[in-house]
Amino acid sequence: MKNVLLILLVFSFMALTQCKEKKKYHDVTVQKIPANQTDGVAAILKYQQKVNADFKNPEKSPLPDRLRKDFESLDFFAPDTTYVVTAKLVRTPNAIPFMMPTTTNRESEEVVYAVAHFTLNGASRQLEIYLNSELQKEEGFEEYLFLPFTDLTNAEETYGGGRYIDLKMTEEDEITLDFNRAYSPYCAYNKKYSCPLVPEVNFLNTRVLAGVKSYQK
Numbered sequence: 001m002k003n004v005l006l007i008l009l010v011f012s013f014m015a016l017t018q019c020k021e022k023k024k025y026h027d028v029t030v031q032k033i034p035a036n037q038t039d040g041v042a043a044i045l046k047y048q049q050k051v052n053a054d055f056k057n058p059e060k061s062p063l064p065d066r067l068r069k070d071f072e073s074l075d076f077f078a079p080d081t082t083y084v085v086t087a088k089l090v091r092t093p094n095a096i097p098f099m100m101p102t103t104t105n106r107e108s109e110e111v112v113y114a115v116a117h118f119t120l121n122g123a124s125r126q127l128e129i130y131l132n133s134e135l136q137k138e139e140g141f142e143e144y145l146f147l148p149f150t151d152l153t154n155a156e157e158t159y160g161g162g163r164y165i166d167l168k169m170t171e172e173d174e175i176t177l178d179f180n181r182a183y184s185p186y187c188a189y190n191k192k193y194s195c196p197l198v199p200e201v202n203f204l205n206t207r208v209l210a211g212v213k214s215y216q217k
Contacts, residue, residue: 044079062186083179083210087118104194143169159184162198182211
């Protein structure tokens with residue numbers, strides 16, 4: 001009787017071992033995303049989580065209370081590392097400050113800090129990057145640069161007035177533009193905000209399928 005039990009235990013162990021080996025073999029054969037792409041996508045997802053957390057925070061959210069209390073998440077394009085590009089910076093030290101119109105009667109004094117030249121969706125493109133001297137005096141904004149742009153997704157997948165990207169000053173001749181971080185101005189969520197209007201020169205004649213989409217109330 002003991003011998004029978006021993007044989008049964010041995011066969012059970014062998015069967016269990018074979019099942020585990022098959023599972024392991026299957027896991028090994030699964031294709032993996034290249035490490036550099038995995039890291040990039042993870043960083044984009046982490047950024048999106050932070051944005052959602054800010055929108056839920058009553059001290060940071062642009063949403064009125066009636067919308068914020070039920071807020072779950074903004075609608076984003078899927079993370080896409082092809083929309084992370086390296087741009088050549090051509091600085092414009094002699095640029096004259098100008099008054100940028102906004103969605104209200106207010107005007108924002110800006111100066112062209114540099115022009116970014118880059119390739120996106122198979123074509124060479126350029127965008128002006130702006131510096132606000134008044135904002136630069138505020139703590140935490142000493143190195144802040146402002147990149148507003150419009151593209152062919154506006155008024156369809158994305159906010160009709162265009163989107164913004166926040167940047168920081170650099171001493172390098174290149175700068176990284178991550179369109180996955182493109183966000184809608186706060187006036188897209190709440191009319192109490194005054195938002196700079198995107199200059200015509202910063203129109204991208206292509207569909208930028210990255211960043212935040214239009215907000216659906």
